[in-house]
Amino acid sequence: MEITKHLFLNLSLFIIFVFICLIFFDNCKKLTLSKSSLIILFIAMLWLCIQFSYNPVPNARYDLRIIPLVLGALYIGIGPILIAATLFIRGLYGFDFGFLLTCILYVPLAVIFWRLYPWFLKQVPARRIFVTICMGIVLGVLTVIGMGFANPDAYWLDAWIAFLIIPSLGVGIISYGIEFVHRNNEMQQQLIKAEKLKAVEQMGAAISHEIRNPLTAASGFVQLLQDDYLSRQKRKEYLMIVKDELLSAERVIQDYLTFAKPSLNAFEELNVKSELRQIINILLPLANQNSVEIITDFSVIGFIKGDGQKFRQCFVNVIKNAIESMPNGGYLTITTEFSKNYVTISVKDTGIGMTMEQLERLGEPFYSTKGKNGTGLGMMVVYSIARAMDGSIWAESEVGIGTTFYFKFPTIPSIAKNEVQKANQQEN
Ligand code: ADP
Ligand code: MG
Numbered sequence: 080m081e082i083t084k085h086l087f088l089n090l091s092l093f094i095i096f097v098f099i100c101l102i103f104f105d106n107c108k109k110l111t112l113s114k115s116s117l118i119i120l121f122i123a124m125l126w127l128c129i130q131f132s133y134n135p136v137p138n139a140r141y142d143l144r145i146i147p148l149v150l151g152a153l154y155i156g157i158g159p160i161l162i163a164a165t166l167f168i169r170g171l172y173g174f175d176f177g178f179l180l181t182c183i184l185y186v187p188l189a190v191i192f193w194r195l196y197p198w199f200l201k202q203v204p205a206r207r208i209f210v211t212i213c214m215g216i217v218l219g220v221l222t223v224i225g226m227g228f229a230n231p232d233a234y235w236l237d238a239w240i241a242f243l244i245i246p247s248l249g250v251g252i253i254s255y256g257i258e259f260v261h262r263n264n265e266m267q268q269q270l271i272k273a274e275k276l277k278a279v280e281q282m283g284a285a286i287s288h289e290i291r292n293p294l295t296a297a298s299g300f301v302q303l304l305q306d307d308y309l310s311r312q313k314r315k316e317y318l319m320i321v322k323d324e325l326l327s328a329e330r331v332i333q334d335y336l337t338f339a340k341p342s343l344n345a346f347e348e349l350n351v352k353s354e355l356r357q358i359i360n361i362l363l364p365l366a367n368q369n370s371v372e373i374i375t376d377f378s379v380i381g382f383i384k385g386d387g388q389k390f391r392q393c394f395v396n397v398i399k400n401a402i403e404s405m406p407n408g409g410y411l412t413i414t415t416e417f418s419k420n421y422v423t424i425s426v427k428d429t430g431i432g433m434t435m436e437q438l439e440r441l442g443e444p445f446y447s448t449k450g451k452n453g454t455g456l457g458m459m460v461v462y463s464i465a466r467a468m469d470g471s472i473w474a475e476s477e478v479g480i481g482t483t484f485y486f487k488f489p490t491i492p493s494i495a496k497n498e499v500q501k502a503n504q505q506e507n
Contacts, residue, residue, distance in 0.1 A: 080237055080240075081133065081135070081237065082133055082135075082141045082237045082238055082240075082241040083237055083240050083241040083244075083245070085133040085141065086133070086141065086142075086143060086241045086245040086246075087245060089128070089131060089142070089143050090143060090146075090245050090248070090249045093124075093128075093143060093146060093249060093253075094249070094252060094253070097253050097256065098256070101256060101260055114155070114157070117151075117155055117157070118155075118157050118160055118161075121147050121150075121151040121155070121157065121161055122160075122161065122164045122168075124146075124147040125144050125147050125148065125161060125164055125165055125168060126164075126168050128142045128143045128144040128146070128147065129142055129144055129165070129168050129169060129172070136229075136230050139177055139226055139229050139230050140169070140172065140177060141226070141238065141241065141242075143245065143246060143249060144165060145215055145218045145219065145222070145246040145250070146215070146246055146249045146250050146253065147161065148161050148162070148165065148218070149211055149214045149215055149218065149246075149250050150211065150250060150253060150254065150257075152192035152195075152196065153192070153195065153196060153199045153207070153210065153211055153214065154199075154254070154257060156196040156197075156200075158188075158189060158192025158193055158195075158196065159189040159190075159192065159193050162185045162186070162188060162189040162192070163189075165181070165185060166178075166181065166182060166185060169181050176228075176229050177229050180225040180228060180229060181225075183225075184221055184222070184225055188218075204258040204261075204262065207254065207258065208251060208254045208255055208258060211250045211251065211254040212247045212250060212251040212254075213247075214250070215246045215247035215248075215249070215250035215251070216243065216246075216247045218246065219242035219243050219245075219246045219247060220242070220243065222242050223238045223239055223242045223243075226238055286331060286332075289328075289331045289454060290328045290331055290332065293324035293325065293327045293328040294324070294325075294328055296320070296324045297320075297321045297324040297325055297328075300317045300320050300321045300324075301321060303317055304317050304318070304321075330454075331454055331456070333392070345386050345387070346384050346385065346386065347384070347385070347386070347387055348382055348383075348384060348491060349382065349383050349384070349385055349387055349390055350381070350382055351377075351381040351382065351383060351415055351422050351424065351488075352377045352378075352380075352381060352415065354387065354390055354391060354394075355375070355377070355394065355413060355415070355424070356375075357391065358391055358394045358395055358398060359373055359375070359398070359413070361395065362395065362398050362399060362402065365399065365402050366402050366411065369402050369403075369405055369406060369407075369408060370407070370408030370409075371402050371405050371408055371409055371410070371411050371428075372408075372409075372410050372411070373411045373412075373413065374410060374411065374412045374413070375412075375413050375414075376412070376413070376414045376415075377413075377414070377415045378415045378416055378417040378422075379417070380417055381415050381417040381422040381490065382422070382490060382491045383422050383468070383470075383488040383489065383490060383491065384468070384489075384491055385467075385468040385488070386467075386468075389464045389467070389468075390464070390468070392460065392464065393460070393461050393464040393465060394424075394426075396457040396458065396460055396461050397426050397457075397458075397461055397484055398411070398413070398426060399457070400457060400458070401426055401427075401428035401430065401482065401484075402428075403430075403449070404428055404430025404431050404432070404481075404482065405428055405429060405430040405431075409428060409429035409430055409481070410428070410429050411426070411427070411428050411429075412425075412426075412427040412428075413425070413426055413427075414427070417490065418490075419490075420489060420490060421487050421488065421489060421490055422487070422488050422490050423485060423486065423487050424485070424486040424487075424488075425483055425484065425485045425486070426483065426484045426486075427481065427482070427483040427484075428481050428482055428483075429480070429481040430481050430482060431478070431479065432476045432477050432478040432479055432480055432481055432482055433474075433476040433478065433482060434478055437476075438474060438476055441458050441474060442458045442459050442461070442462040443455075443459065444456065444459050446458075465486060465488075468488055469488070469489055470486055470487055470488040470489075471486070471487045472484065472485065472486055472487075473485050
């Protein structure tokens, strides 16, 4: 039972390797392999199989090359390339009788794989698994018959058991794994799509409601303005209210548009420090109204790539929330830190803070604790802008003590270098 034992050990290692790969790919969702890297991966697997083969007599190599061959040929359509690679690798171990047999078996196989691939992809998953297992068995049988020619008296029964069971078992388990992961991914995509549709639907309903309120108020005041005997003072007051209402309707539309279209319009180089200064200037009246003192601690430099208008909108939303969380005054500290790869921005307030549940719901559409005064769209917009700029956000909060938001954006190294040089020259 030497061959069976050897191949079983190889199969176990193979399956462990495949599962590690699956876990790894699942963890790095963004990582997708190009066809050329897949070809390299499969050729490496073929080489490993042939390298760790069992060869009791000089011109026979018992190994599991059938598994990468069948899976690569049927799932990726690289059968002919893998067969050429197998022949090349096998050739490196000597042009013996075994090599000749391999050629006779594998050259027609290349054509079969090539024709089978488009048909295979159109089948339902269960049939695909069945076809790979059948392919494993057929190739196993052909291999043992070939081996019979090469060494008529070597390990007959053992070879039959080994090649009928192990490759088909291996191919079956792994193709089941592939189909399982594929179905899971598909379901996840469908779920995300359904969630998005639901969000857009909810959004539509809420938007019409949110916009109708200020518009109704505005049109009411416009009607009042039609009164010829209205005093100048009153007229001015009503016009201010109309303007405020229209602005608040516009804000809702702006938030919605940014969410619906989070892609950035322009990719410009943003100087974080001056952008933040500008935002603080815009929000200073609101801060003063709430007796909030703004403290800044900016690093000398810090450049990131992004859309300036969206960046400002993102931080206006965050800083506005921070100010609104301190109705009785407090301190708002805005800090930037610069490192080789990232610019970190933190916005810290000494406001009412958030509970664990509130923190978890942050960024959910229409989640607001401000009743009539909130839209619950601000943080959602913040998250979608940060995502579009390849940034990350996290928040820490304690009820009654305050909240800190941290943002991390990738920096632009070339500009950073120039700026450091400039800063150094100015110091000298
Ligand atoms: P809105 O401000 O219209 O309520 P947002 O999406 O901007 O909507 O914020 C959602 C909710 O997150 C707020 O209602 C508030 O409860 C909470 N929140 C956001 N930022 C802060 C903060 N700095 N301190 C306390 N709570 C906050
Ligand atoms: Mg807000």
